Amino acid sequence: MRRLAWLATALIAAGATAAVLASASAQGSDTARFDVIFDDARGLVGGQLVKIAGAKAGTIQNVVVTPDFKARIEALIDSRFMPFHQDATCAIRPEGLIAENYVDCDPGSANSPALSGSRGHPPTVPVTHTAEPVSLLDLFNIFNLPTRQRFMVLTDELGIGTSGRGSDLNDILLRANPTLAAVRNAIGILARQRADLKTIIDATDAIAAQGATHSASVQSFLQQAAALSTLTATHRDAVSQAVARLPRMLAVAQPALQRLDSFALDSTPLLQQLHAAVPSLERLSNNLGPFEAAAAPGLAKLTSALTKAIPSIRRSTPLLQTLTAYSTRSLPSSKLFARLSKNLQRHGFVENFLSIAYYIGASLSRFDSTSHLLPLELIAPSHGACSNYSSTPVQGCSAHYGSQPSYKPERDQALQGLADYLLK
Numbered sequence: 001m002r003r004l005a006w007l008a009t010a011l012i013a014a015g016a017t018a019a020v021l022a023s024a025s026a027q028g029s030d031t032a033r034f035d036v037i038f039d040d041a042r043g044l045v046g047g048q049l050v051k052i053a054g055a056k057a058g059t060i061q062n063v064v065v066t067p068d069f070k071a072r073i074e075a076l077i078d079s080r081f082m083p084f085h086q087d088a089t090c091a092i093r094p095e096g097l098i099a100e101n102y103v104d105c106d107p108g109s110a111n112s113p114a115l116s117g118s119r120g121h122p123p124t125v126p127v128t129h130t131a132e133p134v135s136l137l138d139l140f141n142i143f144n145l146p147t148r149q150r151f152m153v154l155t156d157e158l159g160i161g162t163s164g165r166g167s168d169l170n171d172i173l174l175r176a177n178p179t180l181a182a183v184r185n186a187i188g189i190l191a192r193q194r195a196d197l198k199t200i201i202d203a204t205d206a207i208a209a210q211g212a213t214h215s216a217s218v219q220s221f222l223q224q225a226a227a228l229s230t231l232t233a234t235h236r237d238a239v240s241q242a243v244a245r246l247p248r249m250l251a252v253a254q255p256a257l258q259r260l261d262s263f264a265l266d267s268t269p270l271l272q273q274l275h276a277a278v279p280s281l282e283r284l285s286n287n288l289g290p291f292e293a294a295a296a297p298g299l300a301k302l303t304s305a306l307t308k309a310i311p312s313i314r315r316s317t318p319l320l321q322t323l324t325a326y327s328t329r330s331l332p333s334s335k336l337f338a339r340l341s342k343n344l345q346r347h348g349f350v351e352n353f354l355s356i357a358y359y360i361g362a363s364l365s366r367f368d369s370t371s372h373l374l375p376l377e378l379i380a381p382s383h384g385a386c387s388n389y390s391s392t393p394v395q396g397c398s399a400h401y402g403s404q405p406s407y408k409p410e411r412d413q414a415l416q417g418l419a420d421y422l423l424k
Contacts, residue, residue: 041071
């Protein structure tokens with residue numbers, strides 16, 4: 001109910017603004033020219049009024065006859081009421097029962113293409129979108145004797161001429177009065193939207209029922225609407241000035257609004273992707289809390305580790321710079337070595353080299369009933385009988401590894417001799 005009150009308040013405010021706009025003077029603004037084609041001028045002359053939706057918009061400048069004997073009304077109106085669209089309509093209406101006539105026009109809907117001039121004429125409302133009234137004098141003339149007889153003859157001839165041509169007569173009626181065509185289209189639209197109208201009526205019943213049960217809220221809404229209307233009336237001049245400046249402001253804001261519209265169109269795919277990613281982002285947000293709680297101890301320890309590691313990192317900076325320089329200088333050689341390695345691998349170099357080492361070792365190794373033994377000889381100065389090779393046991397020498405108390409002096413002498421030889 002509160003939303004309904006706000007909606008009605010907005011509608012009343014819009015109506016009050018429109019009323020102020022209609023009553024604002026159009027003096028001092030630019031003018032624009034347009035033409036209207038009627039079957040008959042109906043007494044229109046230069047200087048008579050032109051109204052847009054009942055508001056005074058301009059005057060008739062001239063009335064001329066077209067080549068096909070129609071009446072072209074040349075009018076000059078305030079440019080704020082332009083442009084006229086292709087579904088614009090105009091009609092000749094009387095100011096009163098015996099007053100002069102004026103032209104009343106509807107510029108058309110904004111989604112219809114704008115009228116454009118042709119053949120040296122300004123934007124022109126065609127004769128198919130115009131209508132003429134039946135004046136009270138025409139109605140009285142029917143009862144005069146000559147006119148009555150002629151009307152009877154005309155009616156008889158019309159009945160004979162239209163006999164069996166109902167569809168043609170229907171087209172003539174629709175052509176003679178565009179309002180009938182508009183009413184027919186409106187009835188068709190209402191027929192196609194019968195279900196929607198039924199829903200609206202049901203919703204209206206529900207709103208009325210809610211209003212009946214909330215009479216205090218409705219009364220408060222009406223009081224607020226009355227206060228708003230009173231406030232608008234007391235600031236009528238300020239609202240009129242604001243409305244007078246509104247067209248210029250809209251003209252200045254139109255480029256920005258066009259860019260905003262283009263941005264909205266371009267950002268639609270991104271917004272759709274963001275909408276699709278919302279569930280994943282929501283899951284991430286829900287999981288971020290437990291992850292943060294679990295990671296807090298590790299982050300605390302990481303701070304201590306980084307504090308201790310920073311000096312080492314600083315000390316290793318020169319080494320890293322050296323490695324970086326070496327990597328840069330060795331890049332060509334590394335690429336060449338990589339090509340060589342791939343070539344050697346492709347031709348089985350590693351397997352063949354290992355096979356050669358294996359077969360050479362197998363050919364040089366000695367073996368007995370237990371295993372193979374690769375012969376290695378240490379050529380060292382003789383420091384006793386146990387340091388020379390012998391195929392038969394030598395008195396006081398042993399072939400076993402390990403500490404032998406009885407052979408310790410000889411072993412020490414042999415090791416000392418080997419060390420002296422290697423240090424030469």
